[in-house]
Amino acid sequence: MVTVGVMALGKDYATQECSIARALEIVGERWTLLVVRDALYGVRRYNDFLVHLGIPRAVLATRLQMLTEEGILEKRRYQESPPRDEYVATDRGIALWPALRALGRWGREHHGESALRTFHHAECGTELGSYGECPACATVVPVEDVLMAPGPGLDPDPADPVSRALLQPRRLLQPIVVDQV
Amino acid sequence: MVTVGVMALGKDYATQECSIARALEIVGERWTLLVVRDALYGVRRYNDFLVHLGIPRAVLATRLQMLTEEGILEKRRYQESPPRDEYVATDRGIALWPALRALGRWGREHHGESALRTFHHAECGTELGSYGECPACATVVPVEDVLMAPGPGLDPDPADPVSRALLQPRRLLQPIVVDQV
DNA sequence: AGAGTAGGTTCTGTCATTGAACCCACGGCC
DNA sequence: GGCCGTGGGTTCAATGACAGAACCTACTCT
Numbered sequence: 001m002v003t004v005g006v007m008a009l010g011k012d013y014a015t016q017e018c019s020i021a022r023a024l025e026i027v028g029e030r031w032t033l034l035v036v037r038d039a040l041y042g043v044r045r046y047n048d049f050l051v052h053l054g055i056p057r058a059v060l061a062t063r064l065q066m067l068t069e070e071g072i073l074e075k076r077r078y079q080e081s082p083p084r085d086e087y088v089a090t091d092r093g094i095a096l097w098p099a100l101r102a103l104g105r106w107g108r109e110h111h112g113e114s115a116l117r118t119f120h121h122a123e124c125g126t127e128l129g130s131y132g133e134c135p136a137c138a139t140v141v142p143v144e145d146v147l148m149a150p151g152p153g154l155d156p157d158p159a160d161p162v163s164r165a166l167l168q169p170r171r172l173l174q175p176i177v178v179d180q181v
Numbered sequence: 182m183v184t185v186g187v188m189a190l191g192k193d194y195a196t197q198e199c200s201i202a203r204a205l206e207i208v209g210e211r212w213t214l215l216v217v218r219d220a221l222y223g224v225r226r227y228n229d230f231l232v233h234l235g236i237p238r239a240v241l242a243t244r245l246q247m248l249t250e251e252g253i254l255e256k257r258r259y260q261e262s263p264p265r266d267e268y269v270a271t272d273r274g275i276a277l278w279p280a281l282r283a284l285g286r287w288g289r290e291h292h293g294e295s296a297l298r299t300f301h302h303a304e305c306g307t308e309l310g311s312y313g314e315c316p317a318c319a320t321v322v323p324v325e326d327v328l329m330a331p332g333p334g335l336d337p338d339p340a341d342p343v344s345r346a347l348l349q350p351r352r353l354l355q356p357i358v359v360d361q362v
Numbered sequence: 363a364g365a366g367t368a369g370g371t372t373c374t375g376t377c378a379t380t381g382a383a384c385c386c387a388c389g390g391c392c
Numbered sequence: 393g394g395c396c397g398t399g400g401g402t403t404c405a406a407t408g409a410c411a412g413a414a415c416c417t418a419c420t421c422t
Binding site: 019020024028033034054092095096098099101102105106110111117130131132140155 | 194197198199200201202203204205207208209211214215218234235251273276277279280281282283284285286287288289290291292294296297298310311312313314319321335336339344
């Protein structure tokens with residue numbers, strides 16, 4: 001991918017020779033990591049991202065396109081007529097789970113909050129350790145075997161239907177089912 | 182006219198009830214994580230951050246102040262006359278290491294690059310896993326026991342003195358010594 | 363006295379983000 | 393057949409963060 005010319009703002013960290021900077025050039029923009037998080041939680045549709053994130057429509061469209069181009073999400077047609085696409089996390093997107101998990105742990109500790117969501121090993125029920133491993137089984141838990149459950153700090157009756165769908169315990173990557181009103 | 186309340190841009194993810202969003206409100210702004218990374222690498226002085234990051238001076242001043250207020254860095258006077266301060270990572274800043282490590286791993290895999298820097302457990306020499314754990318010792322390696330070494334992809338003769346100081350293998354958090362010209 | 367250095371602040375133009383409005387294709391209803 | 397609702401976008405003006413350069417202030421060195 002050859003980018004010619006000056007990219008004055010936003011994305012590049014020109015002088016940085018560092019994998020962290022390379023990563024942040026892609027997922028370091030505002031909203032991007034939250035979109036990926038939602039994709040791992042099972043959100044797939046444009047409209048579901050929209051209401052769950054409270055993100056401006058134009059920004060969401062830009063981010064979805066960029067994440068698709070970078071191979072982090074895959075745009076997949078799920079019906080013709082009218083044409084409708086969903087965005088599903090690829091392996092490359094799933095590989096961001098450790099980073100998201102680490103950020104979430106830090107965010108919780110930083111605020112001294114009670115957990116908003118908890119993550120367990122689906123096979124044995126043990127809560128994941130600091131770095132996404134299962135202390136009981138002594139293995140790194142594959143993302144599809146992570147069971148997400150609401151924690152004590154989470155609002156039990158949120159306004160938007162996506163948040164409501166995420167209230168029940170569920171495995172990561174399982175597509176959410178939004179209750180139609 | 183005083184405008185109260187609405188923070189239109191930048192920092193907050195108002196609707197998000199999520200530890201990851203809480204974390205990103207603090208360390209999700211442009212440059213912020215790179216400043217923390219440099220602090221863990223041992224950079225402490227305003228001028229060293231400046232030349233190593235290539236960040237605008239005003240932005241650096243803002244970030245350092247914010248990170249200090251959030252308790253991620255500590256501003257510490259190291260000489261009077263003229264008054265000079267250095268910025269040192271606190272426990273809260275050091276706790277960001279797993280997230281930085283995970284991002285770095287992902288960035289490297291994403292680009293299929295050879296490693297720019299490698300990180301080992303100083304006690305046993307094993308290279309760290311995705312979250313900064315030692316696969317051999319099966320423990321999370323304390324940051325001060327992480328040995329950083331240049332990888333094959335790193336420029337062997339960088340222009341700025343801070344990058345040169347970071348070329349030799351060193352433990353994280355050890356203050357860098359810049360060769361005066 | 364003059365130059366140099368560390369650590370900033372101020373300024374201006376550019377660009378991304380926001381929020382709202384608009385667009386369009388289809389499907390269902392009556 | 394006309395109308396409305398819905399999913400999935402695009403366009404637009406206003407705002408405000410960022411980049412880069414110039415400037416400022418103490419102090420030290422020569």
